[in-house]
Amino acid sequence: MEPFYESGSLRFSCTRCGKCCETAGEYYVFLSAHEAELIRRFLDLSPAWFRRRYLSRLEDGALVLAAGRDERCVFLDREGRCRIYAARPVQCRTYPFWPEVVNTRRNWRREARRCEGIDDGPIVSRRAIRRAIRLCRDQAE
Ligand code: SF4
Ligand code: SF4
Known part of the structure; x- marks a missing residue:
């Protein structure tokens, strides 16, 4: 999926x-x-x-x-x-577009309890989200 x-x-x-x-x-x-x-x-x-x-x-x-x-x-x-x-570190630069947050709607909604910027403002391009995820993964290796 x-x-x-x-x-x-x-x-x-x-x-x-x-x-x-x-x-x-x-x-x-x-x-x-x-x-x-x-x-x-x-x-x-x-x-x-x-x-x-x-x-x-x-x-x-x-x-x-x-x-x-x-x-x-x-x-x-x-x-x-x-x-x-x-x-600031990659972890901070990429928040809230961390793989474990954006992988499911449920996790995204749950994170919105902490971050008031989620579900607000303009749509973020998929390209930008993919880039953030890539950065997070590279950092974790
Ligand atoms: S957690 Fe916040 S204050 Fe700390 S380094 Fe990251 S952006 Fe800066
Ligand atoms: S809206 Fe608040 S919680 Fe969300 S990323 Fe910005 S500083 Fe962090």
């Missing part, structure tokens, strides 16, 4: 509410070593300090952003803005 995004018209417009950056202790922001290095350079920090302050490893060795206060991403500022927006 073809995935939902191939048959449905998915609307999305980010309101910058910052909800997707509230990890709520339920999920992590994964990133590659290359992405971590880009962020470090963006912030102009020493490798040791950046690693200590902003990175963490899960038990399986996966690299993630360290937990911030109040179960929010460590880079989310008080106004709900991303402090590393120009250098």
Whole structure:
């Protein structure tokens, strides 16, 4: 059966509410070593300090952003803005067009409880959605 995004018209417009950056202790922001290095350079920090302050490893060795206060991403500022927006990881760039979200209507609707931009705004082209999915998959390899 073809995935939902191939048959449905998915609307999305980010309101910058910052909800997707509230990890709520339920999920992590994964990133590659290359992405971590880009962020470090963006912030102009020493490798040791950046690693200590902003990175963490899960038990399986996966690299993630360290937990911030109040179960929010460590880079989310008080106004709900991303402090590393120009250098944010693929996981953030592609949200909410993650394979596991756009594969079924049910998952897309469920994600809309968290993201108020889902089902709002213009229809997002299938090409753009496929590109986001490809980026996510490349990142996971
Ligand atoms: S890196 Fe930026 S966009 Fe990604 S979760 Fe953190 S604050 Fe949000
Ligand atoms: S939850 Fe959705 S609308 Fe809010 S900032 Fe994230 S992507 Fe944008």
